[in-house]
Amino acid sequence: MKIITVSREFGSGGRELGKRIAEALGFDYYDKEIISSIAQTQGLDESYVEKALENYAANGSQPVYHRSFGLPRQSPQIGLLLAQKKVIEGIARRGRDCVVVGRNADVYLAAEKPFNLFVCADMEAKIARCVARAPKGENLSKKQIARKINEINKGRAKTREIIANTKWGDPKTYHLTVNTSGFELEELVPAIVEFANSFFKSEQ
Secondary structure, X not given: OOEEEEEEOOOOOHHXXXXXXXXXXXXXXXXXXXXXXHHHHHOOOHHHHHHHHHOHHHHOOOOOEOOOOOOEXXXXXXXXXXXHXXXXXXXXXXXXXXXXXXXXXXXXXXXXXXXXXXXXXXXXXXXXXXXXXXOOOOOXXXXXXXXXXXXXXXXXXXXXXXXXXXXXXXXXXXXXXXXXXXXXXXXXXXXXXXXXXXXXXXXX
């Protein structure tokens, strides 16, 4: 079984890049499907689950760690984090080659020796991508978009620190870091696929 995890800065195009990589390799692809599975098992609305997990670390509370899971037990989102961990581990148990986007999958699936990719971009490129993909009628200024990007990425970094005690985005944590600034995403896929295939061969 081959697993690729994609961690990404908000607005960097990591989600689309992960999907293109999965298509190029013929791998299963998991992203929103994880949220859907959590919502179904917990009997909650998908948008609530996504926002709760995305904003988990933004409440400013100091974590009190639970010995069994290494997660703060007092948080109202603890059940969702544990459900997310269970869903991601369940993906690995299926034994199929796959790409998993976000959700700290590289942490949860470390025992499976996945190829871990981190996708980043400069702020102007992230803003431009957000503008291009904004829902109809959304008219945020560049300053507002930049603030949103920073808030989301700060939350992702804090969540990573809480569940893994490692620095989100640290190049030493990933096998490959890709800066998408100035590139069309499809241009990057062949090189990433080649790098990933070399990684999997070395692990055999």
